Amino acid sequence: MNVLFGLVSAMVVGATPILLAAIGGTFTFYAGIFNIAMEGMMLVGAFCAVLGSFFLHSWFLGILCAVAGALVMAGIFILFAVKLHTDEFLTGIALNLFAVGLTTFLLRDIFHVKGAFTDAGIRAIPAVKLPLISGIPYLGSLLSGYNLIIYVAVLVTVLSAFVIFRTRFGLRLRGAGYNAACLSSSGVPASTIRIWSLIICAVCCGLAGAYLSLGYVRLFAENMSAGRGWISLAAVILVSGNPWGIGVISLLFGFFDGLTVFLQGGRIPTQFTAMIPYVATLVSLYLYSVRKKRRQA
């Protein structure tokens, strides 16, 4: 029973950053932007979270800094891809490179360390005990006691499903992706909607980054997003943007991520267990293509 609980909690923990980034990515997906900058936004968010938490002595300000950092990245994306009409893919690649360069540079410049920065002064995001539910046996330990951001992520998922499918903004958002010219000619500039989608994406990625550096662990390491932004992009493409589908896929990745932790110290070399999330992405891409083919037939 304990192993099961451990696996479930490891699954949820591993799923959260991917879920948050993918929810952000789904807004830009619906708005018709080929946004691959989630990785960079997450990385900058993770760095700024540590920066804020360390210097301002508050995890909450750390989260705010993370969001602000990701928003700056989104600002650059908006300036280049939306305003100057640079290719979205190229902008995304450059932005991801910029994020890696900037964070390693600042890590060295501000904290005077190479590789990773950890300090007792970094305030971590606390875990939350849900009132009422935490008292229930089994269910309490299954649902309560997670990191605050994890509950935020669940909330964000539900909210995004509502916003995208049930509100006027959501309709316009989907319109911007479906037929931008049509939307613009009906009096709503598609570029404005796209800018908003990027801002939402940055907020989500900032939260994901803050979770990586203040929730998951309490340090910043070079390139610590480790491809999670790319996996979240794969998740968005796999379910064509549906937030509920993203939730399921993220949990699946979280499960494999948790499995990685569980298999450590076993017979299998860690190098192979570390591959699992990436292999899982390939397998899910395969299953997706098989399903698509069957549907076409």
Add this chain to the structure above:
Amino acid sequence: MRKQALSGILGVLAAFAIGALVLALQGFNPVATYGALLQYSLFSGSGFTATLTRAVPLILTGLSASIAFASGPVNLGQPGQLVMGALGATLVGLFVHLPSVFLVPLCILASLLGGALWSGLAALLKRAFAMDEFIVTLMLNFIADYFALWVITYPLFDPSASTPMTRPISTAAWLPDLGGVNTSVLFMVLAAVVCWLIMSRGRSGYEWRMTGQNSLFARIGGCKVDANYVRVMLVTGALAGLAGGLMIMGGPHRFVKGLGANYAWDGIMIAVVASNGISGTFLYGLLFSALQQGAIGMELVTAVPSEFIDVLQAVIVLVVVAGRVSLNMVFDRLATRRKLKENTR
């Protein structure tokens, strides 16, 4: 072509200006910093040769990305293909004992095959299951990284080393230095010339470029688009693999942990700024190599951390790419105005 050169030079200068601003804001002296950067990369004998040697993996992965992007396939797998190529060369170098004349070509072949194997896997998944190579190659990068780490930690681990690495490869496979320049530079230049011939003089290069610009047009024109796709993937994978092999044979002579990590995205970055042109890739590869080489000296002389160069590189990419689009718009507007004038006359 002239427009491209102009926007490139303007973009790089603008990026340097932005970099100088960042430096000044941090309290460093931009002139001294850039001076040290140039001094240690171009205007000293050892610095210049080191820049050339460092350019080998940059230009080769850049060519790989350029050819792929120009021909359609979004091959983002250069890091993984480089690692697999390096692994191929290492394996041959460790276990095959032959005189240099045979061993060097064999190692190079192994590195080409190693890279092509990894990109071929992505091509296979695309052709058989319609899995997008864009994500597949990315995921394969991580898998190759961990696989190589396993290989050098367990089966090929050098017991006398403290960190994961293999034993040195047979000295017959080492590429010697000629006048301070490593011979791997010759192989790189040769590969670049071949790439240029294929892409701008050969029939297959024409077919690939047409497919990249409009695959439907190419198909109707009689190109075998699917077969070309596989060919492009194999060739670009082999180029990245060659980069890895040459790094092993010219550099540390063994597979060290973290090999290629620094070059991971540089190839793609170079292809992007060069807008997938072969000669552009070559020049930008040299520029980025000079920056990275000069960074070491810059850190020695001034207090600026060498990571500043990573920022500068990304700024160059953004400014050059965005500048190209905006400049083209300006040029188009000028041309329109000129035509309007002619017509009204």
